[in-house]
Amino acid sequence: MTGFSPTASSPHAAARARARMIDRHLRARGIRDARVLDAMARVPRELFVPDHLAGEAYADAPLPIGHGQTISQPYIVALTAEAARLSPGDRVLDVGTGSGYAAAVYAAMGAEVWSVELVPELAGRAREALPRAGFAHVTVVTADGSLGLPARAPFDAILAAAAGAEIPPPWLAQLADGGRIVLPVERHAGWQRLLRVTRRGEREEREDLGAVRFVPLRGAHGRR
Incomplete structure (x- = not known):
């Protein structure tokens, strides 16, 4: 149970639910980056889920948002953010806006x-939800994310909320030196692994961060 319901929603009730989520689902599962935990304590997830699912906003589970897509479970968002090693001022490409929560x-x-x-x-719903949550400065673009966003490159981090067969080549081309890509990649029999790819000049360092389950990446460089 989340301890949060739409009928009892208030800033205080939501804040308590977020605190429980952070303790039970993030810290207890190994998320240690204080900046990630602080960010997730400040983002009102209930504003990014459909109204009829507001009571489940702080459950550690993905929730449907329509069009075959989901809002990722809080732990996965935290894991991706921690793996990205973000610093203030980093230029980030978020592929697969979905609800806008990540x-x-x-x-x-x-x-x-x-x-x-x-x-x-x-994309339209996310453009409405982000300002309500206090993040009007996030730019949401309706486009094929598998192609990246060359007009805004290079990026310090490219973070994906959908699984591809491999790293899309445009992302590698748009990644700054020292930049990180965090992407779930499909392996045999439908298994997925979360990868972190760090660019070091002309080299790429790849790290396997464990098993995950995401919706498929769509677009020109998405799953066929």
Whole structure:
């Protein structure tokens, strides 16, 4: 149970629910970056879920947001943010805006965020939710995120909320030296692994961060 319901919603009730989420689902599962925890304590997740699911906003589970997409579970958002090693002022490309929640978390960490969403209806909803949550400075673009956003490159981090068969080549081309890509990559029999790819000049360092489950990356460089 989350201890939060739409009928009892208030800033205080939501804050208590977020605190429980952070203790039970983030710290207890190994999230240690204080800036990630602080950001997630400040982002009102209830504003990014459908109204009828507001009572589940702080459960550690993905929730449907329509068009076959979900808002990722809080632990996965925190894991991605921690893996990205974000610093204030970093230029971040968030691929797969969905609800806009992850983009809000990255912005709360001080990043300059461009978020790309393929589905116009979801992009529109995120553009409404982000200012309500206090993140009007996040830019949401309706486009094919698998192509990156070359007009705004280079990026210090490219973070994806959907799984591809491999790292899209445009992302590598748009990544700054020292930049990080965090992407779930599909392996055999539908298994996915979360990868962190760090650019070191002409080299790429790849790290496997463990098993995950995401919706498929769509677009020109998405899953066929």
